[in-house]
Amino acid sequence: MAEQERRKERLDRGIKARTEGLYAISSWREVSYLLAPRAGLIIILLLLPLIVPGLYWQRVLALAGVYALLAISFDFLAERVGLVCIGGAFMIGVGGYISGALNYYLKLPVFLTIPIGTLGGALLCTLLWLPCLPLRGIYFAVVTFMFPFLTTSLILAGNLFEGTEGLSPIMGFPNTWIAVYLMIVLILLFIFGLRRLCGEDIGVVFAGVKDNDLAVFASGINVTRVKIYALYIASLIGCFAGAFVAHFSGFVGVSLFAVDFSIMPIAACIMGGPGTMVGPALGAFILAPLSELLRGFGQLRVVLYCLVLVGFILFKPEGLLSWAARKYHQIEHWVKV
Amino acid sequence: MEIFVYGVVNGMTFVLWAVGFSFVYGISRLPNFAHGALYVVTGFITWSFINSTGLPHWLSIILSLLIVSFAGVAIYQFVMIRVRGMPISEIIVSFAIALAILEGLRLQGIGGFKGFIGPGYVLPPFVNGVIETRWVTIDFQRLLIIAAGLLLLGSMWLFTHYHKVGLALRAMAQHERAALMLGINSDRMANIALGIGSALAGISAIAVMPLGNVNCESGYSVLTNAIAVCVIGGLGSWVGTILAALILGLATTMMSALGGTMWNNVLVFGLIILILIIRPSGLFGQQKELEERV
Numbered sequence: 001m002a003e004q005e006r007r008k009e010r011l012d013r014g015i016k017a018r019t020e021g022l023y024a025i026s027s028w029r030e031v032s033y034l035l036a037p038r039a040g041l042i043i044i045l046l047l048l049p050l051i052v053p054g055l056y057w058q059r060v061l062a063l064a065g066v067y068a069l070l071a072i073s074f075d076f077l078a079e080r081v082g083l084v085c086i087g088g089a090f091m092i093g094v095g096g097y098i099s100g101a102l103n104y105y106l107k108l109p110v111f112l113t114i115p116i117g118t119l120g121g122a123l124l125c126t127l128l129w130l131p132c133l134p135l136r137g138i139y140f141a142v143v144t145f146m147f148p149f150l151t152t153s154l155i156l157a158g159n160l161f162e163g164t165e166g167l168s169p170i171m172g173f174p175n176t177w178i179a180v181y182l183m184i185v186l187i188l189l190f191i192f193g194l195r196r197l198c199g200e201d202i203g204v205v206f207a208g209v210k211d212n213d214l215a216v217f218a219s220g221i222n223v224t225r226v227k228i229y230a231l232y233i234a235s236l237i238g239c240f241a242g243a244f245v246a247h248f249s250g251f252v253g254v255s256l257f258a259v260d261f262s263i264m265p266i267a268a269c270i271m272g273g274p275g276t277m278v279g280p281a282l283g284a285f286i287l288a289p290l291s292e293l294l295r296g297f298g299q300l301r302v303v304l305y306c307l308v309l310v311g312f313i314l315f316k317p318e319g320l321l322s323w324a325a326r327k328y329h330q331i332e333h334w335v336k337v
Numbered sequence: 338m339e340i341f342v343y344g345v346v347n348g349m350t351f352v353l354w355a356v357g358f359s360f361v362y363g364i365s366r367l368p369n370f371a372h373g374a375l376y377v378v379t380g381f382i383t384w385s386f387i388n389s390t391g392l393p394h395w396l397s398i399i400l401s402l403l404i405v406s407f408a409g410v411a412i413y414q415f416v417m418i419r420v421r422g423m424p425i426s427e428i429i430v431s432f433a434i435a436l437a438i439l440e441g442l443r444l445q446g447i448g449g450f451k452g453f454i455g456p457g458y459v460l461p462p463f464v465n466g467v468i469e470t471r472w473v474t475i476d477f478q479r480l481l482i483i484a485a486g487l488l489l490l491g492s493m494w495l496f497t498h499y500h501k502v503g504l505a506l507r508a509m510a511q512h513e514r515a516a517l518m519l520g521i522n523s524d525r526m527a528n529i530a531l532g533i534g535s536a537l538a539g540i541s542a543i544a545v546m547p548l549g550n551v552n553c554e555s556g557y558s559v560l561t562n563a564i565a566v567c568v569i570g571g572l573g574s575w576v577g578t579i580l581a582a583l584i585l586g587l588a589t590t591m592m593s594a595l596g597g598t599m600w601n602n603v604l605v606f607g608l609i610i611l612i613l614i615i616r617p618s619g620l621f622g623q624q625k626e627l628e629e630r631v
Contacts, residue, residue, distance in 0.1 A: 313419075313433075
């Protein structure tokens with residue numbers, strides 16, 4: 001029994017306590033303590049397209065942005081509203097097919113098709129998922145996971161929208177800079193918007209639906225209607241990502257419904273830190289380039305990233321961002337018991 | 338007549354696929370999404386035993402079933418045990434394991450490993466031969482599938498209703514805390530459930546795979562079909578499982594005869610979504626609907 005009992009003690013840094021109230025603005029040190037991590041992340045994100053070498057990595061960055069948007073939308077639905085929707089591919093597909101078809105058949109320009117694809121796609125997603133909304137937990141997850149498969153087999157079996165061939169060519173963005181910065185600005189907008197939204201009255205109702213929907217029900221609030229709002233907002237994000245992918249790759253096909261778009265955002269979300277909105281985006285910007293680096297290894301890429309996923313769930317379920325935040329705010333040291 | 342007989346065979350295939358998944362999920366509430374991966378793994382292990390080490394057929398089957406059930410126990414013991422009670426993490430973790438296994442089997446060029454790709458991997462049937470009756474021609478392997486399906490269902494029913502361990506497993510499903518108070522070790526039960534469930538996946542692989550070749554893609558379809566049967570039939574209900582499997586089997590066979598196999602997936606997924614929306618506890622589900630709905 002020589003083993004010494006130790007435990008880790010965590011204490012808040014003094015500056016954290018000082019910056020909690022309004023008086024934080026009285027000193028530059030405290031203001032910068034508050035602003036540094038936030039501003040740092042935003043500035044890094046804005047500078048990324050300038051830093052990365054070459055066009056290829058800019059395209060990777062834009063695709064990482066797509067995954068980031070999906071991860072944010074998944075995070076919002078799962079952690080704030082309690083709807084675990086693992087059908088991100090369906091949002092991508094619907095948004096992509098709508099804006100792609102508008103461009104392909106009606107020759108509408110990009111700045112029209114993307115908003116139409118986003119708004120209309122979100123409407124369509126919400127309408128199609130409307131019957132599943134009374135479901136909870138794993139059942140909702142399974143249904144939403146099945147939707148992309150159903151649409152894929154429908155498109156292939158019915159030979160809709162040119163079937164396996166897909167719609168091509170679709171008009172692209174004027175240049176990659178515009179695409180990348182459009183993506184980045186929108187990611188920031190969505191993150192800020194969602195964080196604000198969750199602080200509003202409706203955000204409290206969302207949290208209520210997540211924690212105890214019977215209580216919300218008993219307070220005379222229509223739970224399904226609240227879920228519809230949340231779903232519309234989340235699919236707005238997902239469908240924009242879809243429309244973006246369609247124009248960015250210049251091609252619309254059943255590959256838009258690929259499982260990648262459903263699974264990768266979840267991995268990013270878990271890696272970055274569920275429930276933080278910023279974390280999932282961070283995770284996506286780490287995972288997507290990483291998987292691009294491993295592209296040469298073929299199937300090994302999928303295996304590795306599954307292992308990363310399992311590892312994070314098992315050993316760091318809080319995610320990178322929450323871990324970093326803890327290190328930033330608290331001092332840790334071992335004490336003898 | 339032919340459609341009917343082959344539909345029944347097809348339905349029994351669905352039963353075989355689903356029985357392991359349904360056993361693990363319906364009884365111990367662990368969604369084992371690695372089910373399809375274990376199914377494929379069994380096929381490959383058996384194939385390797387037969388073709389690489391030259392073991393006899395029956396011995397390699399028994400060995401591979403043992404290996405797979407230990408793999409199931411290992412999945413629970415080292416991975417799932419840490420996320421127990423968090424359904425979404427359970428799903429994600431087990432699905433990630435499944436993806437890692439299935440894609441790992443397809444890895445090429447590492448250490449001279451060629452990857453299990455191609456049509457060369459075929460398991461031998463138990464009995465060769467074809468039976469011809471007045472209406473229909475059917476081979477022995479398909480009859481064996483029917484027998485195996487009925488046998489498995491019967492023995493699982495007896496096991497969960499009359500054996501002590503089976504009763505304990507059902508108790509865990511009904512009320513975990515009460516079961517814990519009665520001295521049932523939750524982790525040991527889950528280990529047993531996963532072990533048996535994986536072995537069931539293995540048995541289904543050995544019975545069904547001789548009809549086609551062994552490939553990684555079937556892992557995904559086995560999983561979705563198993564989920565389909567469980568969802569449509571209702572979790573934890575054996576009658577529901579049989580009925581749902583027969584419905585799906587007959588429907589897909591008819592679909593193939595009428596409109597081509599393309600529509601099979603549409604049918605399966607459409608049915609799942611329809612049933613989940615109308616009656617989320619399934620046709621014969623024994624859970625309270627309120628638990629799943631507001």
